[in-house]
Amino acid sequence: MRKRDLEICLERVAGFAEPDAAMEQYMTPPRIAADIVFEAYRRGDIAGLKVMDLGCGTGMLSIAAWLAEAGMVVGYDASKAALAIARTNAESLGAEVEFKLSDIRSVEEGADTVVMNPPFGCQRPHADRPFLEKAIALSDCVYSIHMAGTLDFVESFCETRGKSIFWRRTYKYEIPHLFSFHTRARQTVEVAAVGIR
Numbered sequence: 001m002r003k004r005d006l007e008i009c010l011e012r013v014a015g016f017a018e019p020d021a022a023m024e025q026y027m028t029p030p031r032i033a034a035d036i037v038f039e040a041y042r043r044g045d046i047a048g049l050k051v052m053d054l055g056c057g058t059g060m061l062s063i064a065a066w067l068a069e070a071g072m073v074v075g076y077d078a079s080k081a082a083l084a085i086a087r088t089n090a091e092s093l094g095a096e097v098e099f100k101l102s103d104i105r106s107v108e109e110g111a112d113t114v115v116m117n118p119p120f121g122c123q124r125p126h127a128d129r130p131f132l133e134k135a136i137a138l139s140d141c142v143y144s145i146h147m148a149g150t151l152d153f154v155e156s157f158c159e160t161r162g163k164s165i166f167w168r169r170t171y172k173y174e175i176p177h178l179f180s181f182h183t184r185a186r187q188t189v190e191v192a193a194v195g196i197r
Helices: 003-010 030-042 060-067 080-093 129-138 148-159
Strands: 050-054 072-077 098-101 113-116 142-147 165-176 186-196
Touching: 003 030, 003 060, 030 060, 030 113, 030 142, 030 165, 030 186, 050 060, 050 129, 060 072, 060 080, 060 113, 072 080, 080 098, 113 129, 129 142, 129 148, 142 148, 148 165, 148 186
Parallel strands: 050 072, 050 113, 072 098, 113 142
Antiparallel strands: 142 186, 165 186
16 A cells, blocks of 8 residues: 555545534544554554544544555544544445444443544643543554644653653644634644554
8 A cells, every 4th residue: 555545545535514613623634644544554553453533523534544454443423414424435435434423432442543633622622631541541552633732741641641652743734714713714733643552
């Protein structure tokens, strides 16, 4: 599998029809999703394994994991509307992903690897904490996206739970004008993807 081929496939993933600001529903850009999942694949954390996507939205990371040869992929989200789009996206790409409606705090099944793009906490401070807590509890390997400015917190959060960051990469993340409080056509923020063990 080539990373560019993965990105090209992910460009077909549809985003949110009516995004919810309170849930910080921003679709992970295909370029970033492909880069993170390919890194996990390259490190042996995807192919043939059970992968879970917490807060899967319309399925970008879930579908990427399946395309990267995961043995099983499960995506969880609290939005019925998002999951309906995720199922359509998976079907259009022939991806065998199981999508489940649930608050991530209620998820109990484990996985070999968790991939996720949790809320950044712009609308509700610390919104990413329950996702980190749950991911670390359910898997020995986590790939997650956070605001770059919060990396010190993420690192200390992991360390207090006996985990550490083994990989990190920063990206420019473009957020389109989706909500009334957005003042620009596009805003670019710096985010960091991390690998946690």
